[in-house]
Amino acid sequence: MRVATWNVNSVRARLPRLLAWLEATRPDVLCLQEIKVETAKFPAETLAAAGYHAAVNGQRTYHGVAILSREPALDVAAGLRDGGDDAQARLVSARIGGVRVLSAYVPNGGEVGSEKFAFKLAWLERLRAHLAATASAQEPLVLCGDLNVAPEDRDVAHPEAWADTVLCHADVRTALRRVMDWGLVDTFRLHHVDGGFYSWWDYRQLAFPRNDGLRIDHILATAPLAKRCTAASIDREARKGAQPSDHVPVLAEFAT
DNA sequence: ATGGTTGCTTAGCAA
Numbered sequence: 001m002r003v004a005t006w007n008v009n010s011v012r013a014r015l016p017r018l019l020a021w022l023e024a025t026r027p028d029v030l031c032l033q034e035i036k037v038e039t040a041k042f043p044a045e046t047l048a049a050a051g052y053h054a055a056v057n058g059q060r061t062y063h064g065v066a067i068l069s070r071e072p073a074l075d076v077a078a079g080l081r082d083g084g085d086d087a088q089a090r091l092v093s094a095r096i097g098g099v100r101v102l103s104a105y106v107p108n109g110g111e112v113g114s115e116k117f118a119f120k121l122a123w124l125e126r127l128r129a130h131l132a133a134t135a136s137a138q139e140p141l142v143l144c145g146d147l148n149v150a151p152e153d154r155d156v157a158h159p160e161a162w163a164d165t166v167l168c169h170a171d172v173r174t175a176l177r178r179v180m181d182w183g184l185v186d187t188f189r190l191h192h193v194d195g196g197f198y199s200w201w202d203y204r205q206l207a208f209p210r211n212d213g214l215r216i217d218h219i220l221a222t223a224p225l226a227k228r229c230t231a232a233s234i235d236r237e238a239r240k241g242a243q244p245s246d247h248v249p250v251l252a253e254f255a256t
Numbered sequence: 257a258t259g260g261t262t263g264c265t266t267a268g269c270a271a
Contacts, residue, residue, distance in 0.1 A: 009271085010263055034271090036264070061264055062271095108271060202271085204260035246262075246271080 001097065001254040002027045005144035005217055006238075007105070007200070007247035011035040011066070014245055015043055021238060021249065022050055028070050029096055030249075031103035031144035035064035042066065059089035065103045065145070069096045080123075080130050090123070091130075099225065099254075100135055104145035109166030117166060120148070124175035128182055136222075137183025143220040146200075146247060149176040151186065154195035155215035167214055184220035187252040191232045199234055200247045208239050219252040228255045 004027040008014040011032060022030065030052070035042065039058035047054055052068040057078035067073055073094035079086045093102040107123050110116030135141055149172045153159035162168045180186070188197070198213025207213065221229060231253040238248040 013263065034263095062269085110270085202260085203262050206260090243262090 001029070001099070001256055002251065003029045003031075003101070003142055003144065003219060003254065004249045004251045005031040005033070005103070005146075005219055006249040007033040007146040007217060007245060009034050009036070009245040009247065011043065011064075012037055012041075013243070015046065017238070017243070017245075019046070019050055021235075022047075022052065022068075025235075025249070025251075027068075027251065029099075029101055029142075030068040031101065032066040032068065033064075033103065033105040033146045033247075034062075035066055036061060037064055055092055055094040057089045057092035063089045063105055065089060065092045065105050067092055067094050067096070067101055067103045069094070069101075071097045073101075080126050082126055082130060082133075084122075084126060085119075091127070098140060100139060100141040102141070102143045102145070104143060104147065106146065106148040108148050109172065112164060112166055112169050120166065121171055121175050124172070124179055128179045131179070131182050138224065139222060140225045141222045142225060142252070143179075143184055143218075144250075145218070146216060147176060147218050148216055149173060150214040150216050151176060151218075155198070157196075157198060157212050157214070161212075162214065167216055180220060183222050185223065185226040187219045187221050187226065187229045188215070188232045188234070188250065190226065190229050197234050198236075199250050201239060203246050217247055217250045219250055221252070221254075225254055229253065230255050
């Protein structure tokens with residue numbers, strides 16, 4: 001089972017690249033973030049013609065997440081549904097081929113110390129509570145998405161320049177670790193120990209040519225799936241050429 | 257301290 005996650009930064013602006021990438025890569029599951037479109041306007045027919053079902057939690061202008069799958073998505077659920085502020089479309093989950101799949105777009109956090117930063121930390125804690133309330137770490141489950149956290153300094157091209165930013169601050173790293181402590185493994189780190197692998201480069205300041213990147217997009221798996229994880233990769237090529245997303249797809253392969 | 261770029265929406269926000 002090939003699972004991928006990609007912050008496409010507008011599914012409509014990226015549709016030609018998305019279709020070409022699906023055709024070339026043929027993942028069984030692709031989690032999308034920042035689709036920036038309401039559910040009713042999601043290009044479901046076009047993607048169905050390409051062979052993919054879609055479970056969508058959309059929203060106009062900002063945010064929005066989806067899960068594309070070759071098998072039908074069952075038990076689709078949108079949002080944290082915990083009674084808290086759930087206005088932003090940042091989570092959708094589904095059961096696909098016996099695996100629980102979550103596509104998450106964690107809040108960026110604005111500036112350290114801001115209200116948005118507090119919302120990010122609270123959202124990660126709510127995500128941990130959501131997992132604890134709705135799933136088991138002993139079942140096959142993947143949490144995929146733009147988690148907006150570089151877990152360690154080896155995930156950052158210039159750690160000193162990014163220290164104490166919203167993507168690297170000790171508080172967000174701790175918050176992500178608490179989510180993982182529920183029972184999730186970083187599949188990428190099962191197969192790669194070195195630094196130098198990034199999933200996002202800012203559009204500005206020639207960040208990609210300078211390779212000033214961070215690894216903030218992740219595929220996290222529970223133990224029963226992690227032990228079946230045979231490969232993991234980041235498709236850096238997807239950042240090249242005309243009109244790329246600022247993020248690239250991250251992949252993990254699971255033996256069936 | 258600010259700006260740089262992209263997308264949505266149409267001047268300004270978010271990332």
